[in-house]
Amino acid sequence: MNWLNKLERKFGRFAIPNLTMYLLAGYVIGFGIMYLMPQIIGWITLEPALILRGQVWRLVSWVLIPPTTNLISLAFLVLLYYSLGTALERAWGTFRYNVYIFSGIIFTVIATFVLYGVLYGVYGFSVSLSSVGMISTNYITMSIFLAFAAMYPDMEILLYFILPIKMKWMAFVYAAMALYYFVMGGIATKVAVGASLLNFVIFFLSSRNLKPYTPKEKARKAKFKQQTRPHMTYANGARHRCAVCGRTELDDPTLEFRFCSKCNGNYEYCQEHLFTHEHVK
Incomplete structure (x- = not known):
């Protein structure tokens, strides 16, 4: 990906290390807001109509809304995605991982504004997207999982710390779930699924050679460096x-x-x- 290499040379110094930790910390904060101050949720959702009226913080604050409202599920999500995200960042590098995550967020925001424009054109007045379904961050975390599964398809994890299962089979389940939500969900769900997973499609279609990031190739390079270092x-x-x-x-x-x-x-x-x-x- 020559375009990404060029971007990394120019803007790589601005990349945010440990981005997964900040993303998951935002989910924990959002979870606390939902249960301790639920009235604030209405002030952090992604609402283009309100953003255009000056509430620009919503462009970012919606990322705080957690993918799940169940405490146990959130705990599993944090533990799982922290390990997956940090592994991807080590494999790709901080800048590439930043591009992957932020592109999913940006695509979702752009698609939401497009949806708002379409609804405004159809109905002729401002439409609150909360009335057609809240834009969720669930599919952004799903894109992390799919990227990890594409990189390490044969790696096994313990589902709920009990059942061993390969990443590629879980990826098929995740993809089937995303397709189901896209077909059966409301218009806001369709936008969230399509936009937040668009980064996965673009990244892997434009990455014709992922060999340098595979575990086998990274182990070979590490062994070579270890052998040549004394010389x-x-x-x-x-x-x-x-x-x-x-x-x-x-x-x-x-x-x-x-x-x-x-x-x-x-x-x-x-x-x-x-x-x-x-x-x-």
């Missing part, structure tokens, strides 16, 4: 040295170094000797 520390802190001329990046910052796949061992060469050296057997 890549030289005098004055240099990390690269040509096995022929002995020059390092400290001698000439413009030098490029590569390992030779035909040499028996971890031998590194500068660009001048990469193709002219005698292979070590």
Whole structure:
């Protein structure tokens, strides 16, 4: 994904580490609001009509509304999605994970405004989306699960800490549930399902090569770094040295170094000797 690589080079420093923790903490806060101050819920929902009248905090505050109103379910959700989200962030990197989560939120907001515009055009007056169904964050957390299942389909988890089940089978169940809610739910539910899962569709359709993020490839890279680390520390802190001329990046910052796949061992060469050296057997 060249477009995402370019964005990461420009804006990667603004990425929010541990985004999953903040997202789940917002659910806990929202859960507390629902039971301790239920009258405030009406002030944090995603309502385009009220946002256009100046209540701009609703663009963000709706994310506090938890996907479930059951305390036990919320506890399981927090434990499960914290582990899934942090694993995805480690695999993709902080910036890519931020893009994935925020795109789901932004798509939902945009789709909600489109829905409001359509309803306004049909009925000719402002329509409260609460009357057709509250926009939920449930499908944003579902997109995290689907992304994890796509990355690690054969990983097993203990459902409710009891039943072992592979991620890919749970993903099929989640996808079936999303399809059911999309078909049987109200218009607001259809918007929430479609918009919040659009990030999953776009991300994986545009990611033709996910091999660098697979567990097998990451383990191979980690093993390679561990094996080469003792051989890549030289005098004055240099990390690269040509096995022929002995020059390092400290001698000439413009030098490029590569390992030779035909040499028996971890031998590194500068660009001048990469193709002219005698292979070590």
